[in-house]
Amino acid sequence: MDTRALLEKSKALRMDIIEMLYRCQSGHPGGSLSCLEILMALYYRVANVDAKNPGWEMRDQVVLSKGHGCPALYAILADKGYFPREDLWHLRQIDSHLQGHPDMRKTPGVDVSTGSLGQGASVAVGLALAARLKNASYKVYAVLGDGEIQEGMVWEAAMSAAHYRLDNLVFILDHNGLQIDGPNDHVMSLGDIVGKFAAFGFECRKVNGHDIDEIAEAMSDVPEGKPLFVLAETVKGRGVSFMENNAGWHGKPMNAEEYSKAIEELKGTHHG
Numbered sequence: 001m002d003t004r005a006l007l008e009k010s011k012a013l014r015m016d017i018i019e020m021l022y023r024c025q026s027g028h029p030g031g032s033l034s035c036l037e038i039l040m041a042l043y044y045r046v047a048n049v050d051a052k053n054p055g056w057e058m059r060d061q062v063v064l065s066k067g068h069g070c071p072a073l074y075a076i077l078a079d080k081g082y083f084p085r086e087d088l089w090h091l092r093q094i095d096s097h098l099q100g101h102p103d104m105r106k107t108p109g110v111d112v113s114t115g116s117l118g119q120g121a122s123v124a125v126g127l128a129l130a131a132r133l134k135n136a137s138y139k140v141y142a143v144l145g146d147g148e149i150q151e152g153m154v155w156e157a158a159m160s161a162a163h164y165r166l167d168n169l170v171f172i173l174d175h176n177g178l179q180i181d182g183p184n185d186h187v188m189s190l191g192d193i194v195g196k197f198a199a200f201g202f203e204c205r206k207v208n209g210h211d212i213d214e215i216a217e218a219m220s221d222v223p224e225g226k227p228l229f230v231l232a233e234t235v236k237g238r239g240v241s242f243m244e245n246n247a248g249w250h251g252k253p254m255n256a257e258e259y260s261k262a263i264e265e266l267k268g269t270h271h272g
Contacts, residue, residue, distance in 0.1 A: 001044055003212065003213055006040060006044060006212050007212075009040070009044075009079070010036060010037060010040060010212075011239075011266055011267075012079075013036060013040070013072070013075045013076060013079065014033060014036065014238075014239045014240075014266050015263060015266050015267070016075040016078070016079075016085070016088055017029070017032050017033060017036070017071045017072060017075055018240070018254070018259065018262045018263060018266065019088070019089070019263075020071055020074070020075070020088045020089060020091040020098075021071055021091070021253070021254065022253075022254050022259040023089050023091070024091045024092040024093065025253040025254075026092055026100070026251075026253055027068075027071060027091065027092060027100060027251065027253075028068040028069065028071070028250060028251045029071075029237060029240070029243055029249050029251075029252070029254070030176070030178070030236040030237045030243055030246070030247070030249040030250045030251075031066060031068060031069045031145060031174065031176070031236060031250065032068075032069045032070070032071040032072040033072070033236070033237050033238045033239055033240065033243065034069075034174055034176040034209070034234040034235060034236045034237065034238050035064075035066065035069045035072050035143060035145075035174040035209075035234065036072045036075075036076075036238070037209060037210045037211070037212050037215060037232075037234075038143055038172055038174055038209060038215055038232050038234075039062075039064070039072050039073055039076050039143065040076060040212050041212045041215035041216040041219065042062055042141055042143075042219070043062070043076050043077075043080060044076075044212070045212065045213075045216035045220075046060075046141070046216050046219050046220055047059075047060040047062055047139075047141060048060045048138065048139075049062070049080075049109075051077075051080045051081040051082045051108075051109065052081070054082055054108040054109050057136075058136060058137070058138050059138060060138050060139045060140070060141065061111045061112070061124070061127050061138060061139075061140045061141070062111055062141050062143070063111060063112045063114065063120045063123060063124045063127070063140065063141065063142040063143070064102055064110075064112075064114055064120065064143050065114055065117070065118075065119070065120020065121055065123075065124070065142050065143060065144045065145070065148060066114075066117065066120075066143060066144060066145035066148055066174060067101035067102050067113075067114035067115035067116075067117075067120070068100070068101060068115070068251070069143070069145070069174070070098075070099075070100070070101060070102045071091065073102065073109075073110070074088055074091065074098050074107075075088065077107070077108070077109040077110075080109070082107075082108040082109035083097070083107070083108055083109075100115075101113070101114060101115030102114050102115070111127075112124075112127075117145065117147070117148040117151055118148055118151030118152070118153045118154050119153065120142055120143075120144070121142055121144060121153065121154045121157035121158070121171065122153055122154075122156070122157040122160075123142075124140045124141075124142035124157070124169060124171070125157045125160050125161050125164075125166065125169065127140045128140045128161070128166040128168050128169040128227075129164060129166070131168055132164075132166070132168065137168075138168070139168045139169070139170065139222065140168060140169050140170070141170045141172060141219070142169075142170070142171050142172070143172050143174060144171055144172065144173050144174065145173075145174055145179070146173060146174065146175045146176065146177065146178075146179065146184055146190060146193075147178075147179025147180065147184065147187070149173065149190065149193070150184075150187070150188045150190070155200070158171070158197060158200045158201075158202065158227075159200055161200075161201075161202070161227040162200050162201025162202060162226070162227060163201075165225045165226065165227075166227045167222055167223060167224055167225055167226055167227065167228075168222070169227040169228070170219055170222060170227070170228045170229075170230065171197070171202070171227065171228070171229045171230070172215075172219065172229075172230045172232055173193065173229070173230070173231050173232060174209065174232055174234050175193070175209065175231055175232060175233055175234060176209075176234045176235060176236035176245075177236070177245075178236045178245070178246075178247040178250070179247065179250065180247070180250045180251065181247070182247050183247065193231055194206060194229070194231055197229040198229075201226065201227070202226060202227050202228060202229040203222075203223040203226045203227070203228045203229070204228075204229045204230075204231070205218045205228070205229070205230050205231070206230075206231045206233070207230060207231070207232050207233070208232075208233060209232030209233050209234035210234060210235070210238060215230070215232060218230045236249070236250075237249050239265070239266055240261075240262045240265055240266065241265060242258070242261070242262075243262070
């Protein structure tokens with residue numbers, strides 16, 4: 001799929017995110033919209049996965065550590081054929097396999113159950129170590145949130161990843177600068193994030209988090225003997241004007257007027 005086709009697909013996937021969140025009247029629009037291109041780069045360009053065989057042992061593993069962003073993941077998995085698109089409209093319903101945070105026991109294509117922030121980084125390190133023990137060639141990709149990396153266990157995981165020289169591991173940070181209580185710098189300043197991961201022993205790169213080609217290129221070349229950290233600069237609520245850079249849309253339901261405005265904007269939006 002070429003770049004233009006992926007840009008058009010990103011609009012359709014954003015509309016699916018808005019649709020499912022409006023129907024269930026709960027969930028997290030801001031962070032789902034900000035991480036979409038990161039997940040698209042993985043599932044359409046980088047990760048070696050197979051929708052027809054989601055349990056394939058040698059598949060690359062994708063850990064959405066910021067599990068509240070799962071509407072973006074679900075939209076992509078449905079588009080890839082892991083389950084019918086119609087399932088999206090049952091998000092967060094009691095009998096649905098699409099819960100408010102990813103559940104690997106219920107949803108085809110979900111590799112790790114996540115939601116308690118910080119844990120996904122540690123699980124990803126464990127998966128990467130397991131691949132090494134099995135002499136397996138698959139890679140592990142963990143998508144983190146910037147509020148999430150205020151958790152201490154993320155840094156314990158980073159220390160372990162560098163110590164064991166896990167060059168089959170990639171951490172990608174959805175850095176939109178906001179979290180549920182406001183700007184990162186007001187809640188708990190993250191400082192020089194790239195410098196910190198570099199000090200822990202990671203190869204570090206910085207990209208435009210809404211440029212699929214740039215993200216994919218940064219993740220495709222993992223250096224030998226080091227884990228890779230990619231800081232993706234994103235916009236919370238990307239694509240919907242009244243949600244963009246607005247911490248209030250971290251986890252807020254839309255009313256009918258807001259839903260209609262969001263869909264109309266996305267129909268006419270073309271982000272470069």
